[in-house]
Amino acid sequence: MRIGELAGEAGVSVRALRYYEEHGLLTSVRASSGQRHYPRGAIGRVRLIQQLYAAGLSSRTIVELLPCIEDGEATPALLDRLSHERDRIEEQIDSLVSTRDRLDHLITTATRAKDVGHRCPGWVGPPPP
Amino acid sequence: MRIGELAGEAGVSVRALRYYEEHGLLTSVRASSGQRHYPRGAIGRVRLIQQLYAAGLSSRTIVELLPCIEDGEATPALLDRLSHERDRIEEQIDSLVSTRDRLDHLITTATRAKDVGHRCPGWVGPPPP
DNA sequence: CTAGAACCTGACGCTGACGTCAGGGGCAAG
């Protein structure tokens, strides 16, 4: 498949795919005309890249870990980095969960306050005029 | 307290605090000399800002939601945005959990493969030479 | 009183993951 189709299938821009290649995240076979061609499997690879980006990994980190992830080429050092990133993600999850809970509490509290027409005790701020 | 102390207590840089003020996230009382002074409560506010940044909110979004979050000034529109952000965070959590699980699976699999000295069936990639 | 730390206001720099524009080639349909 050519770059436009891959972009459509994977849900990213053509520019992004060229950027990935430029940074060693993705390879392509070039036709004599210079056009890039990709195998079907590239779709999954691009989705994986997106998933790792979404988890806060940089392209430099991803390019180091991808051979380990896709081909199972796991040196001890790579495994170490991998589990390091895993731990980072876990911390991030915990942080997000606590933020979500805080927002949840806020939303239910504010909604109740609005419905019942009073302010929840414990709230900070000046009293209403 | 002055800006340096607040920065230390909240774990951010002085520059960051000035940036927050510049963007309406944080206010200060100015001495006649121009120096900023903050109440104790500013520490919690800065930590909250950091938490929201970590959850992927932009400063523009934060500045809109902060009055609602800190003072309970919740208009229906603000409550709507708030729960919208909450949902976004929840999606982000789900995505991170699936990424973490994928890495977990990878790590245990690769570790076992290394220990036992074989490749896990189902792996993709060329056979070893 | 004085040295040095802390503070001030601009204002430019940086980084990453692309967006976008310019200028030009390739390829199937009518």
Next chain:
DNA sequence: CTTGCCCCTGACGTCAGCGTCAGGTTCTAG
């Protein structure tokens, strides 16, 4: 053949959240 769409390579633009430097003022310890 040519129209129109897709593709190519540079190369500059963008945006957020600060870092950093310059040049000057203020506070505090001794």
